[in-house]
Amino acid sequence: MSDTTGPYYVPVGHEEQVFRAAFRQGLPILLKGPTGCGKTRFVEAMAAALGRPLITVACHDDLTTADLVGRYLLQGGDTRWVDGPLTRAVREGAICYLDEIVEARQDTTVVLHPLSDHRRQLPIDRLGVTLDAAPGFCLVVSYNPGYQSVLKDLKDSTRQRMVAIALDFPPPDVEEKVVAHEAGTDPETAARLVQLGQAIRRLEAAGLREVASTRVLIAAGRLVGEGLDLRAAAQAAVAGPLTDDPSVTAGLARMIDAYLGGDAES
């Protein structure tokens, strides 16, 4: 579906249709899914396919409203207004992607409310103006409802304004294609990496905070492309980032040996 020159994304469900429909209707979109499952890539691919510029903001807990909307700067004793990324997207009609929105403070995200309902307006009180969003403006936020949700959650009033698209790790056949394409490995290597990833994802209570994401599998594949041994690559890119616990590390090493180890005689 996506443009041949655009970022590589393989749709799994009907997420592309939902995105397009929400985009045409001017509805904000909430992307949910575990770390490294392709949320950001999906937005990039959709922005390219829809021909809109993409403005990405990585949210953090120090992000203020001024960081999003804009602020006055000093210039030789005079002040000059500089638009923030959100204001720029509103003016230009771009897709504004707020990555990991729960990381931002809740008082910051409130600025999104008038933008994310029927008004589609951004009030800028420091300028004393209210901007109407240009056609083509679309607000996309992402959030990882896994481990963090205990600590932080989206305000209900924020999330109720969104159209939610739940993404998850792709099924094995798709993930193999993705790993092979992104890492440039042969399908056989990709398949074995994906099988390892799938096995790690089946470990629920093993003390892993996160599981092996598509992203780490691609990283392992890329290391293989650099000439690294498959097992060493998986150890470095998959097992290492997952845990510091020595015995879990040892267990993962055994799994890597079993799934990626020297080809069996059979």
Added chain:
Amino acid sequence: MTVDQLGLLASAIAERTVEVAAAGPGEPSWTDGAVVFVDREAGPRDQVRAVAVQACLLAAGSLGPEVLGRIGRRERRYLGVEGHRALAAQEAVLPLGVRGVIDRATAARSGSPAASLALAVSREAIPEPPAVFGVIRSGRVRTAVTAAEGGGDGEGSGRHVPRRESEQVLRELEDGDEGGGEGGFDLFNPVGGGGAAGWLLRRLLGSERGRGGGGQPGADAPTHRSATSRRVARRAALSAATGGLPDDPEAGPGRGAVYPEWNVHAQRYRAAWCTVGEVEPDGEGGEPLVPPDTHGLRRPLARLGLELERRRRQPDGDDIDIDAVVEAQVELAAGSAPDEAVYVDTVRGRRDLSVLVLLDVSGSAGEPSPTGRRVHEHQRAAAAALTLALHDLGDRVALYGFRSLGRQAVQVLPVKRFGDRLDARALSRLAGLEPAAYTRLGAAIRHGASVLEAEGGTARRLLLVLSDGFAYDHGYGGAYGEADARRALAEARRRGTACLCLSIAAGTDVRALRRVFGTAAHAALPHAGTLPATVGPLFRSALQRAEAHRRVSQHRQRAQERLRIEESRT
């Protein structure tokens, strides 16, 4: 390399937590449903295969009680078919090196455990299972195998009894060939046995519990009794509550601090309603608790007190505070002297944290957790680990147990007061705590918060409640108790005391605690081993929230003062 490292592999294939343990040299591999035993001398590849086969049998439901109950002496024939079927069914998740074991022709002959059993019983020729298939020891497979999938503790203790009985019979009938002393089966364990906990739990908690044995030495009898009788007692208490309890059985008001209680039905406080007495815990509680390893906990907690904080309007700093500069320029333009503090600085805070840990030692903590040990043991381990870690880091820390017998007899048991030393005596006081009586959460929280505020002596305070979430006392149940506890927390938060609740290994209703504490200040952990990964962010968010509350109330106070000053002027 030791075989227990294969636990993760086995868990991945079986899709549940499975442990791998060493069997003697030359011994065939087998599983009791929670643990796979493999020959410790075998080559790595054979070990992997043996583990994979046993894990597949678990994943494919090959060891269900309905099959094993009828298998009789045909274990080898059954394994010859079912082993291949199970491997084929799980083929997608098997390492390539294991797939070569599958005999596809044999696997195709059966579509289910029952069909494999039918073949085994029939006279048809069945190939001998390869050596890596090991053996099935039907008499030693725990019934937990299937029940574990249902997810732990559960309400239906009635449901479990018949299975226990049938297994008992089964075992007596068929376990003739085993001479081993450690039975793989524990009558008194709840469903799940040691299995659901998995190797990780045992390792992290350093469990001394023998695989086949019961609870810890000395704790056996009460554990076992409580597994059934307490449950019944709790039910009885619940039903009595709906019928209306007589007034508090303890008549005379005890000595101690008096607290109000929030009556949600009337929407007002009951003044001086609860009496909280500090009761010295029985110090002779046996040997002190072995100090847990707090290494993993220290790192997340260490960063708490010393967080980097960005402060605006500093006289020095690494960034310009635009707002302050603009204001300064405006003031300059207006002709007044501007404030020169126009930088944003990153400041390391100093340690100023005091923590009071409230440990629920009411009867409900004596319930067995889904992992076999009592909830109390998990909570106590967590309390010890957190207290020690915070103490090591130089935070002020206190640890109190709490329970109640009616509103006049809410007991708070100081294990370690703020001024006490955290020594072997304190640890033995902690070890001596035994769950009993009920939970009047609100009164305990009020007392804990007031002790913390009076004796903590720092600006930042955290009240940490370790509870299984079953709040019940005379005239203190359901919505009433929840509302009162929520109220008590709100009071503490308004005074700037952070509140956090952890329930560890509790099978009870976590939703109630969620309602009381809110999702942000409550976490249910499967076992104490996950503490290091979670306490950091949890503590931080609780403290930040309290900080915000404190600022708001300070602000309000200042505004009121200003108002008063202005009023006095006019």
